Amino acid sequence: MNIKNLSEDLISYIYSFIPMKEIYLLALNKKIDELLVRKILFQKFPKFKNHLLNGLVNNYFHKCFICCNSLGYNYNLIMCSNCCLKLEDMEQYPIICYECSNKKLKRGEYKFTFCKICNHPTSHLGITPFS
Numbered sequence: 001m002n003i004k005n006l007s008e009d010l011i012s013y014i015y016s017f018i019p020m021k022e023i024y025l026l027a028l029n030k031k032i033d034e035l036l037v038r039k040i041l042f043q044k045f046p047k048f049k050n051h052l053l054n055g056l057v058n059n060y061f062h063k064c065f066i067c068c069n070s071l072g073y074n075y076n077l078i079m080c081s082n083c084c085l086k087l088e089d090m091e092q093y094p095i096i097c098y099e100c101s102n103k104k105l106k107r108g109e110y111k112f113t114f115c116k117i118c119n120h121p122t123s124h125l126g127i128t129p130f131s
Contacts, residue, residue, distance in 0.1 A: 012039035020044075020087045027060040034061050045087060052085055055117070056092055064097035066116065073129055076101045080115040080122035095127070 006014075015023065015036070023040060026032045032040075038057045045053065055065035062071050065078075078094045085092040096116055098104055103111045105126025115122045 008036065008039065012036060012043055015040045016044040020090055024060060024090075027057075037061075045085075048085060051117075052083060052094075055094055056085055059092070059095045064100055065094040066096050066100045069097055069099060071095060071097050074098055074104075074106075075127050076103065076105055077125040077127050078115055078117065078122060079125060080118065080120060082118045082120045082122075083115055 015032070023032075023037065027034075027037045034057060037060060038054065041048075041053045041057060042050075058068050059065055063069060064071055064075070075095055075097050078096060080094065083094050094117055100116060101124065102116065103113055103124050105111060105124060107126055107128040109126040110123050112121070112123045114120065
């Protein structure tokens with residue numbers, strides 16, 4: 001039986017039993033699409049806020065947590081404990097593009113400032129492809 005013959009709801013339910021690391025690798029290798037990953041996460045973690053899960057899915061597909069645009073080569077990791085998602089044995093921090101960032105940080109630079117998502121005090125870390 002081919003899994004593609006099943007309904008999307010049933011497929012997302014089946015995938016919801018797979019560990020998050022595997023879901024991330026499937027998304028990273030484009031074995032499952034963005035819509036399916038979104039359904040899996042909403043089913044697997046119903047208590048999390050929707051905007052945080054949507055942002056995480058964006059990050060899985062190398063998009064900005066906030067605006068959905070491509071991250072490009074330079075972006076910031078927001079090390080906010082309020083917006084960090086603790087999924088199974090992984091902690092996922094939001095990644096935002098330069099357009100959404102007030103602080104344009106270079107590789108390895110960090111700045112204590114406020115979270116762009118929740119406005120709590122936090123720090124931002126500059127990331128590039130070679131970080």
